[in-house]
Amino acid sequence: MFKAVLVRELTYLWRDRGLRNILLWAPLLGVLIFYATYSAQTLMAIPTAVVDLDRSSASRDLVTKVDQAENLQIVARPASAQEAEEMIRRGEVLVTVVIPENFGRQVALGRETNVYIGIDGSNIIYSTNATTAAMTVAKTVGAEAGVKALMARGLSQEQAKNAYLGVEMREEPWFNPTLNYAYFLVLALILNVWQQCCTMAATMTIIGDTGRPSWLQFKLAGISKGTLFVSKSLVHIGLYMLLALPLYGICFGILKLPMHGSWLLLLLFTLAFVIALHSVGTLASSFARSPVDATRFGMIIALPSFILSGFGWPLEAMPAFVQSLAKLLPQTWFFQGINYFTFKDPGWSFALPYFAALGVIAVVCYSAAAVFTSRK
Known part of the structure; x- marks a missing residue:
C-alpha cells in the first residue's frame, strides 16, 4: 500500500505540467540568468570624468594614474566641476575627479592639497567599486607626495620611503581573495529560485488531495492519514534533493564557484533544510481552503524569505523584532549556513546549531499541520 501511494504521488507530480515545469526548469533557468548577469565577476572600466584645473606635470601624472586604475576609465575631460557634475546627473559618467589649481605647486612644497572625487551613489554596486578604486589612487599619490616632500628636506629616497612608509597596512581578503561578487551572490540567487519553487510545491502537500475526490478514494481504501502523509512527504523531499544536486553540480x-567545505556536510545540511522547508509548506497547506489559497501562502512565505535571511543585508543590522521573525524561517538558517559551509569549512561542531534550528522548525510545523489536518 505504501509503495502504491509513492508511485501514485510521483505520477501525479509528473503529470501536472505546470508544477513539473516550475520544479524542473525554473531553477535551471535561474542558473543561466544569474551566471550570465554576473559572468563579468568584477566591474571594470567605470566611466570617469577628470577636470584638470592645474595642467601641471604633477596633475598630468595624477590623471595618468587615474586612467591606469584597474576599475576606472577616463571617458571625458570637462572644463569645469559644474560640467562634470552635470555629466554625473545625466548618467554619462559615474565618477568625477577635480584637480584644483596650484595642485602641482602645493605638492612640490610638501603642503596639504585636496583633490575632489565625486561618485554617483545612486547605484551602490558601482559606487562601492568606484570608491575602492579612487581611494587606491589617492593612497598611491599621497604616498609619493610624502616621499618627495621628505626627499626635499635632504633625506635619500630610501630614507624617505622608510620614514613615510614605516608602518604599512596591507589588506588580504580571506576565502574570496579577489572579492569576486559573483562568488558571493550567484549560488545564493540560484538556490533562492530553487527554494521558492519547492515552497510553492510543498503548499500542495495536503490541500492537493483534501480538495479532490481522491481524498475519498484514500479513505475508502483504508489508507491512514499517516501513511498518506509520509509517502507524499518522502516523494516531495526526495524530488527537492534531486533538483538541488544538478544545481550544485553546475555551480x-x-x-567553478568556490567550494572549500565538506560535500557530505553540505548535502546533509541541504537535506535538513529541505525537510524544514517542506514542513513549512505542509503547514500552510493544512489550513489553506483551496489550492489557490495554498499558492498564495507559499508566495507570502517564499518571496520575502531571502530578504529576511540576512544574506543581502546583515541580520545583525536589522531591528530586533525582524531578527526574531527571520529566525523562525528555515531560509534564514540555510542562507546563513550555506556561506559558511562553502567558503569557510567551519566544521561539524559549528554546524550543529543550524541543524538543530532546522530540526525544531520541522517538528513544530509538522506537528501543527497534523493538528490542523485532523480537524478537517
Whole structure:
C-alpha cells in the first residue's frame, strides 16, 4: 500500500505540467540568468570624468594614474566641476575627479592639497567599486607626495620611503581573495529560485488531495492519514534533493564557484533544510481552503524569505523584532549556513546549531499541520 501511494504521488507530480515545469526548469533557468548577469565577476572600466584645473606635470601624472586604475576609465575631460557634475546627473559618467589649481605647486612644497572625487551613489554596486578604486589612487599619490616632500628636506629616497612608509597596512581578503561578487551572490540567487519553487510545491502537500475526490478514494481504501502523509512527504523531499544536486553540480563543477567545505556536510545540511522547508509548506497547506489559497501562502512565505535571511543585508543590522521573525524561517538558517559551509569549512561542531534550528522548525510545523489536518 505504501509503495502504491509513492508511485501514485510521483505520477501525479509528473503529470501536472505546470508544477513539473516550475520544479524542473525554473531553477535551471535561474542558473543561466544569474551566471550570465554576473559572468563579468568584477566591474571594470567605470566611466570617469577628470577636470584638470592645474595642467601641471604633477596633475598630468595624477590623471595618468587615474586612467591606469584597474576599475576606472577616463571617458571625458570637462572644463569645469559644474560640467562634470552635470555629466554625473545625466548618467554619462559615474565618477568625477577635480584637480584644483596650484595642485602641482602645493605638492612640490610638501603642503596639504585636496583633490575632489565625486561618485554617483545612486547605484551602490558601482559606487562601492568606484570608491575602492579612487581611494587606491589617492593612497598611491599621497604616498609619493610624502616621499618627495621628505626627499626635499635632504633625506635619500630610501630614507624617505622608510620614514613615510614605516608602518604599512596591507589588506588580504580571506576565502574570496579577489572579492569576486559573483562568488558571493550567484549560488545564493540560484538556490533562492530553487527554494521558492519547492515552497510553492510543498503548499500542495495536503490541500492537493483534501480538495479532490481522491481524498475519498484514500479513505475508502483504508489508507491512514499517516501513511498518506509520509509517502507524499518522502516523494516531495526526495524530488527537492534531486533538483538541488544538478544545481550544485553546475555551480561548483561547471561555473567553478568556490567550494572549500565538506560535500557530505553540505548535502546533509541541504537535506535538513529541505525537510524544514517542506514542513513549512505542509503547514500552510493544512489550513489553506483551496489550492489557490495554498499558492498564495507559499508566495507570502517564499518571496520575502531571502530578504529576511540576512544574506543581502546583515541580520545583525536589522531591528530586533525582524531578527526574531527571520529566525523562525528555515531560509534564514540555510542562507546563513550555506556561506559558511562553502567558503569557510567551519566544521561539524559549528554546524550543529543550524541543524538543530532546522530540526525544531520541522517538528513544530509538522506537528501543527497534523493538528490542523485532523480537524478537517
